[in-house]
Amino acid sequence: MNAKRIGTITAAIVLFAAAAAFAARVGLAAPDFVATDSNGQSHHLADYHGKFVVLEWHNNSCPYTQKHYQSGNMENLQREWTARGVIWFTVISSAPGEQGYVTAAQENDYMRQIHAAPTAALLDPDGRLGRLYDAKTTPHMFVINPEGVLIYDGAIDDRPTTDVSDISGATNYVSQALTEAMAGKPVSVATTRPYGCSVKYSH
Amino acid sequence: MTMAFPKTMLGAAWRRTACAAALAVLAICGVREIRAQSPGPPHVDVGLVSDQTAVRPGQTLWVGLQFQLPSGWHIYWINPGDSGEPPKIQWNLPPGFRAGDFLWPYPQRIEAPSIVDYGYANGVVLLAPITAPADLPQHGSVTLGGAVRYLVCREICVPAKANVQLVLPVAAHGGSAASSAASASNASVHALFEQTKQRVPQPAPAAWSARARSAGNEFILSLRIGKPAPQVQFFPLDADVIENSAPQDVRSTAAGIEIHLRKSDQLLKPIARMRGVVVLSGRGAYSVDAPVTQ
Numbered sequence: 001m002n003a004k005r006i007g008t009i010t011a012a013i014v015l016f017a018a019a020a021a022f023a024a025r026v027g028l029a030a031p032d033f034v035a036t037d038s039n040g041q042s043h044h045l046a047d048y049h050g051k052f053v054v055l056e057w058h059n060n061s062c063p064y065t066q067k068h069y070q071s072g073n074m075e076n077l078q079r080e081w082t083a084r085g086v087i088w089f090t091v092i093s094s095a096p097g098e099q100g101y102v103t104a105a106q107e108n109d110y111m112r113q114i115h116a117a118p119t120a121a122l123l124d125p126d127g128r129l130g131r132l133y134d135a136k137t138t139p140h141m142f143v144i145n146p147e148g149v150l151i152y153d154g155a156i157d158d159r160p161t162t163d164v165s166d167i168s169g170a171t172n173y174v175s176q177a178l179t180e181a182m183a184g185k186p187v188s189v190a191t192t193r194p195y196g197c198s199v200k201y202s203h
Numbered sequence: 204m205t206m207a208f209p210k211t212m213l214g215a216a217w218r219r220t221a222c223a224a225a226l227a228v229l230a231i232c233g234v235r236e237i238r239a240q241s242p243g244p245p246h247v248d249v250g251l252v253s254d255q256t257a258v259r260p261g262q263t264l265w266v267g268l269q270f271q272l273p274s275g276w277h278i279y280w281i282n283p284g285d286s287g288e289p290p291k292i293q294w295n296l297p298p299g300f301r302a303g304d305f306l307w308p309y310p311q312r313i314e315a316p317s318i319v320d321y322g323y324a325n326g327v328v329l330l331a332p333i334t335a336p337a338d339l340p341q342h343g344s345v346t347l348g349g350a351v352r353y354l355v356c357r358e359i360c361v362p363a364k365a366n367v368q369l370v371l372p373v374a375a376h377g378g379s380a381a382s383s384a385a386s387a388s389n390a391s392v393h394a395l396f397e398q399t400k401q402r403v404p405q406p407a408p409a410a411w412s413a414r415a416r417s418a419g420n421e422f423i424l425s426l427r428i429g430k431p432a433p434q435v436q437f438f439p440l441d442a443d444v445i446e447n448s449a450p451q452d453v454r455s456t457a458a459g460i461e462i463h464l465r466k467s468d469q470l471l472k473p474i475a476r477m478r479g480v481v482v483l484s485g486r487g488a489y490s491v492d493a494p495v496t497q
Binding site: 025026061062064098099127137154162190192193194195197200201202203 | 286316317356358361468469471
């Protein structure tokens with residue numbers, strides 16, 4: 001192994017170690033990560049520099065998640081924004097045995113049935129990615145800009161209920177942040193209290 | 204994921220078996236069922252109670268919205284904490300009646316991995332003042348009702364609804380109390396109301412001189428409570444002010460205590476006031492509304 005490769009590997013380890021020490025904080029670089037999706041593919045956040053990235057914490061049995069999926073709201077957002085070049089990762093951090101835990105095959109089946117359209121579903125059963133971002137609820141939404149800065153952290157919208165009828169009148173914070181940032185404007189609401197079921201990390 | 208304790212292993216093993224069985228059933232029922240239906244709600248008793256047996260024109264009476272939950276489940280306080288939703292009622296009252304805001308007994312901390320919520324394990328009574336119109340006809344009875352929506356959780360959450368109602372006779376204004384002959388059930392509601400009122404925070408005594416200051420990544424809430432209490436817990440009324448999952452460091456001072464409260468990651472601007480409930484073990488719960496110096 002040559003010196004340059006050792007240097008790169010050392011730098012990568014330092015990067016991940018440093019990233020782990022910082023909470024995800026709006027205005028700062030979003031913590032870098034490598035995660036595997038439901039098709040076995042690896043995704044490295046740094047590879048998506050130059051694009052907006054949305055992280056959507058998910059639990060298919062949580063009534064708040066179901067509000068946004070059974071209404072088609074989340075699927076529509078995924079389709080609308082990926083069509084505009086946004087990378088959308090659904091993240092499942094439920095530990096095995098906990099509510100919302102899914103195998104890769106189950107997640108792929110679920111996404112097919114409900115016509116979900118994220119770029120990929122990242123499987124995080126050991127909760128590493130969830131804890132890196134301090135994901136608290138499902139849903140909990142993060143938006144990262146093309147420079148790798150976290151520009152939104154919080155609730156999907158301003159109606160923290162399980163009621164589908166609360167979707168149409170709600171302000172969708174993810175769409176608002178993406179629209180403003182794409183127009184070169186500052187994000188007017190950068191952080192809100194996320195609402196949903198607690199993420200089912202291992203105890 | 205490490206699993207070191209037999210109790211945890213038993214729980215997880217049960218859950219894995221239950222999940223495997225559920226998946227087997229889903230496989231038989233067809234792929235469409237993998238959309239994981241919400242489980243039905245646990246059996247929760249929700250009802251309206253009053254310790255008064257009649258309503259009088261122009262009178263304000265206290266009505267209790269009572270939740271009784273099976274063991275292990277909880278509902279949420281007015282500030283639910285990191286996740287959850289407090290119960291809400293849409294009152295359905297006769298013409299001229301008005302309902303005021305609930306009084307909330309102080310909550311408990313409910314801890315889960317990486318989050319802390321505030322709520323009530325096993326049940327609670329929320330007290331609401333209901334005022335009858337002065338021109339209420341002094342005969343017959345009235346029905347006080349409401350549509351309640353609430354979230355009841357254990358490790359999973361179930362949104363639920365209940366319709367509640369209480370029928371009370373109308374008694375003459377100034378007439379003798381119909382409640383003078385205390386029935387057994389009235390005595391038990393009266394006891395329930397007394398217990399509940401003891402858990403509703405009292406205003407903090409002026410002598411406490413409650414003050415808070417912002418100091419780096421924490422707030423320090425100072426209270427001149429006199430002799431220190433063995434246990435002190437602060438419950439914030441406003442979301443996104445303190446980090447709910449951070450331990451609260453309570454230190455004795457000459458005249459009382461200082462509670463060190465880690466700031467929330469979501470607190471972006473200075474706040475002018477720190478509002479919440481301070482619970483002193485053995486001494487009760489007090490509402491605090493302290494100015495914050497930066």
